[in-house]
Amino acid sequence: MSTVAVCDTQPIAIEGLRSLLESAESLRVVAAENTVMDGIGAVRELRPSILLVDKAFGYQAVSDWLAMLRSSPVPVATIVWGSSFSEVEAMRFIQAGASGVLRKTASLDTVLECLRTVERGNTWMSGDMVRDLDRLPHPAHSPLTARELQVMEAVERGCKNKHIAAELGIQIGTVKIHLKHIFEKTGIRGRYGLALSGLKEKGLLSMSAGQ
Known part of the structure; x- marks a missing residue:
């Protein structure tokens, strides 16, 4: 069974995700924290397969954590989730080391698709975060x-x-x-589109059709 740790600024969001995942087979929430420091401690102690971290902690705090996780001997597939993402924000988190970016408004099926994709070692994002999806790869x-x-x-x-x-x-x-x-x-237009195209062409990026 895959284990999931959640670190979110809002306890109600944590409980909502926990309730959603109760119906999913092979996924179990083992930690739920609402500060970055507590989240770091939980990841070190419990070594979950997947970590969901709230974008609301701020780009710098999240990217610093991603850098720390990249140097960890125990890999953790990290998903940054939040209420909204621009194309640039999503790509910045991917380039910082996130395995996925996910909106909190996503359906249960989309959440599960994201979790299972990053667990397999791939990168995931919703197709509607990219304006020119049809052009990737070109x-x-x-x-x-x-x-x-x-x-x-x-x-x-x-x-x-x-x-x-x-x-x-x-x-x-x-x-x-x-x-x-x-x-x-x-x-391709723009360096973020170029980066997305490269990841997708190499088979490292999975995209949903949208939400």
Whole structure:
């Protein structure tokens, strides 16, 4: 049986999720905390398979926790959930290390789909969080060069232009030129769309049809 820990700012949300999961086979809530520190302690002690953490704790607090979990010897599939997400917010959490992003308004079927997907080691998000879902992935009009592929992979990891330039030993202006060519060749708009496309093309991202 897979174990789930929940860390949320609102106790009523925790109880609601616990009630929802009571009807699910092979999933059991083993911890329910309403502060990040208590949540960290519960994860260290109980080592759940899946962690749901509230977006309302703030991006910095959640991303710091995600960084801590990435360095942990015991993997925990972490889902960030909240009342609403923009495409940019969702992708920022994925790039920070979240296995999934989920709206609190999701149906039970959607919640279970998300939990089971991240437990298998895949990344999950709702398709309606992405404006241009039909464009992902989009075949390149012409092949990307080796350098363009390096830039694209760095974008998938969430690297900024200055970090990409330093990593590849090139100028920031050159990075911008490579990105312009990548966007033209793939037909994808924006670096978040590019990152989503890369994850989906590699089979690392599962999307629901919407909620």
